[in-house]
Amino acid sequence: MGVAYFIRRFFWSLFVIFAVALVAFVLVRVLPGDPIAAWVGDHPTQEQIDRARSELGYDQPVYIQAVKYFSRLMRGDLGVSLRTRRPVWDEIRRRFAATFELTTFAMLITLLLGAPIGLAAANHPGHWLSRTEKALSLTGVAIPIFWLGMLLQMYFSGSLNWLPLQGQRALPKPDKIYSGLLLLDTLFNGEFDKFADALQHILMPALTLVAATFGIITRTVRNAAAQTLNQDYIRTAHAYGIRRRTVLYVYVLKNILIPLITVSGLVYGYLLGGTFLVERVFDWPGLGQLAVLSILTDDLPAVTGVALVYAVVYTFINYVLDVIYAGVDPRLRKSA
Amino acid sequence: MEVTIYPIKRAARRYPAAFWGSVGFLAVLLTLALLAAYLTPYPADASGQMHFEQKLLPPSLRHLFGTDSIGRDIFTLVIYGARLSLISAFGVVGVALLLGVPLGLIAGYKGGFTENVIMRVCDAFLAFPPLLLPIIFTAALGPSLKNAIIAVAVSWFPWYVRILRAQVLAVKQAPYITASRAMGISSLRILYNHVLPNSFAPVLVQATLDMGYAILTVAGLSFIGFGARPPAIEWGLMITSSRATFLDFWWTAFFPGLALFLTVFAFNLSGEGLRNILNTGDVL
Numbered sequence: 001m002g003v004a005y006f007i008r009r010f011f012w013s014l015f016v017i018f019a020v021a022l023v024a025f026v027l028v029r030v031l032p033g034d035p036i037a038a039w040v041g042d043h044p045t046q047e048q049i050d051r052a053r054s055e056l057g058y059d060q061p062v063y064i065q066a067v068k069y070f071s072r073l074m075r076g077d078l079g080v081s082l083r084t085r086r087p088v089w090d091e092i093r094r095r096f097a098a099t100f101e102l103t104t105f106a107m108l109i110t111l112l113l114g115a116p117i118g119l120a121a122a123n124h125p126g127h128w129l130s131r132t133e134k135a136l137s138l139t140g141v142a143i144p145i146f147w148l149g150m151l152l153q154m155y156f157s158g159s160l161n162w163l164p165l166q167g168q169r170a171l172p173k174p175d176k177i178y179s180g181l182l183l184l185d186t187l188f189n190g191e192f193d194k195f196a197d198a199l200q201h202i203l204m205p206a207l208t209l210v211a212a213t214f215g216i217i218t219r220t221v222r223n224a225a226a227q228t229l230n231q232d233y234i235r236t237a238h239a240y241g242i243r244r245r246t247v248l249y250v251y252v253l254k255n256i257l258i259p260l261i262t263v264s265g266l267v268y269g270y271l272l273g274g275t276f277l278v279e280r281v282f283d284w285p286g287l288g289q290l291a292v293l294s295i296l297t298d299d300l301p302a303v304t305g306v307a308l309v310y311a312v313v314y315t316f317i318n319y320v321l322d323v324i325y326a327g328v329d330p331r332l333r334k335s336a
Numbered sequence: 337m338e339v340t341i342y343p344i345k346r347a348a349r350r351y352p353a354a355f356w357g358s359v360g361f362l363a364v365l366l367t368l369a370l371l372a373a374y375l376t377p378y379p380a381d382a383s384g385q386m387h388f389e390q391k392l393l394p395p396s397l398r399h400l401f402g403t404d405s406i407g408r409d410i411f412t413l414v415i416y417g418a419r420l421s422l423i424s425a426f427g428v429v430g431v432a433l434l435l436g437v438p439l440g441l442i443a444g445y446k447g448g449f450t451e452n453v454i455m456r457v458c459d460a461f462l463a464f465p466p467l468l469l470p471i472i473f474t475a476a477l478g479p480s481l482k483n484a485i486i487a488v489a490v491s492w493f494p495w496y497v498r499i500l501r502a503q504v505l506a507v508k509q510a511p512y513i514t515a516s517r518a519m520g521i522s523s524l525r526i527l528y529n530h531v532l533p534n535s536f537a538p539v540l541v542q543a544t545l546d547m548g549y550a551i552l553t554v555a556g557l558s559f560i561g562f563g564a565r566p567p568a569i570e571w572g573l574m575i576t577s578s579r580a581t582f583l584d585f586w587w588t589a590f591f592p593g594l595a596l597f598l599t600v601f602a603f604n605l606s607g608e609g610l611r612n613i614l615n616t617g618d619v620l
Binding site: 138 | 459460463464465466467468471472475548552555556559560561562572575579582583584586589590593596597600601604605
């Protein structure tokens with residue numbers, strides 16, 4: 001039963017990615033911009049235009065273009081960027097690492113801060129911590145993320161001059177690159193000055209993302225924990241004289257995992273979406289910036305590529321979360 | 337599912353200051369936006385007048401929120417900016433409801449193959465990371481506020497389909513629906529007269545909560561250049577154009593953002609209050 005569910009779920013994910021690829025293909029063909037103009041530059045002759053058309057395959061019927069596009073995708077070839085004239089994949093890989101580093105860093109902070117605070121708020125309803133949590137979560141979801149980023153810049157770079165205004169690093173690249181993630185690579189190399197530099201750069205954009213998602217996590221944990229604390233078996237556990245802390249961390253924590261995992265998936269998606277804005281504010285060299293740049297320069301292959309990468313990551317995360325659910329809650333394995 | 341409407345008084349007691357405060361704030365904002373020409377100190381600034389001799393003045397009694405890099409009164413601009421933000425809120429939610437309500441009704445009521453097709457299409461829409469779909473759509477349609485509104489609405493309507501379908505599935509079982517069917521009343525009339533009114537409350541709550549997010553999303557699109565374009569006066573756009581000045585002249589970015597934040601906050605609190613009045617619980 002369980003295996004069949006995972007397989008079906010896997011094929012659904014594949015279908016979603018295919019659908020996204022199709023939508024990206026269609027949408028990109030109705031983009032108002034002219035990809036030929038982006039390729040040939042200013043003042044082209046008719047001959048140059050014709051040659052560019054056939055080089056890029058735009059002289060062929062749309063269905064042939066579609067077949068070629070999908071067969072190239074199968075081989076992992078995203079085409080050549082019209083802007084840089086280099087394989088789209090090269091640039092995406094580099095920028096994906098930057099976006100992945102930022103979102104994952106933010107996600108880890110959000111979970112490490114949010115889950116305990118939510119749990120504590122549920123455990124002590126009238127406490128100041130609980131009230132602060134409530135205020136923070138209401139504020140977090142209403143604050144414009146790009147504005148918050150700019151406020152942080154004003155304070156930490158402008159007034160205090162503690163943190164760099166924007167960018168991913170001020171020092172040169174790490175000597176050896178293993179993962180493409182700046183924080184990890186510099187640490188592995190033992191280049192602590194570069195590590196500190198990278199950490200200083202990532203702090204503000206990550207904090208901006210954390211502020212926007214923190215409330216979603218604490219609220220989920222608080223609601224789920226409050227519900228669980230009201231259950232009979234918790235009262236029984238207390239009656240047996242089991243230590244409060246044990247009850248909280250063993251019985252309650254186990255029962256808030258499902259909602260926490262669900263919401264983490266949503267939050268990660270939100271972070272990916274948020275990077276469009278935050279990368280712009282902090283000039284972070286990630287995928288979101290590439291998406292905006294590619295759209296503005298009519299770089300069709302790059303737009304398609306970025307959209308696909310986003311969709312694959314998002315779908316993959318949702319798939320992994322579903323697998324984790326089934327691991328955490330045996331009931332889901334059965335019913336599916 | 338039965339929807340109980342609690343007396344407004346009780347809602348007032350439960351959310352005394354927050355709910356009424358936020359509704360009041362929105363009412364004031366709406367009035368200011370509608371009567372901007374009469375209630376702002378420098379209405380001419382909103383239609384492109386520049387005063388370079390008064391550029392980047394700090395907040396004072398003459399200019400409550402200071403002036404921007406071409407000498408326009410920021411207070412006046414913020415009030416005028418409320419217009420486009422309110423339009424985006426109602427526009428996004430309105431278009432999304434227009435698409436989502438009929439599809440949700442049909443999916444829930446018809447069931448079978450139709451339901452499957454509609455729901456799978458919705459799943460596909462929801463598989464996109466948030467904001468990516470609006471960005472691709474606005475890129476395809478060309479950047480403008482109208483297109484941004486349509487793009488956000490198109491990427492959101494599946495949520496309403498989901499909520500409404502779940503409600504309809506429950507309402508459909510009620511004896512009065514069976515009775516209406518037995519009397520030979522047409523499906524369309526049953527849907528409109530019985531199913532819709534009895535399943536709409538959670539959608540209404542979600543729609544109110546979404547107004548705030550709609551404003552945020554459209555402002556975000558404007559911020560990265562895929563929404564409102566100059567010379568339109570829009571909060572997201574004002575924040576973008578302040579990026580050259582905000583480090584030295586904080587008020588150029590601060591006040592448009594504050595207006596944006598407070599408006600979204602007010603919509604969220606109103607939605608929460610409405611949820612308590614209509615007693616729908618968490619819809620998602």
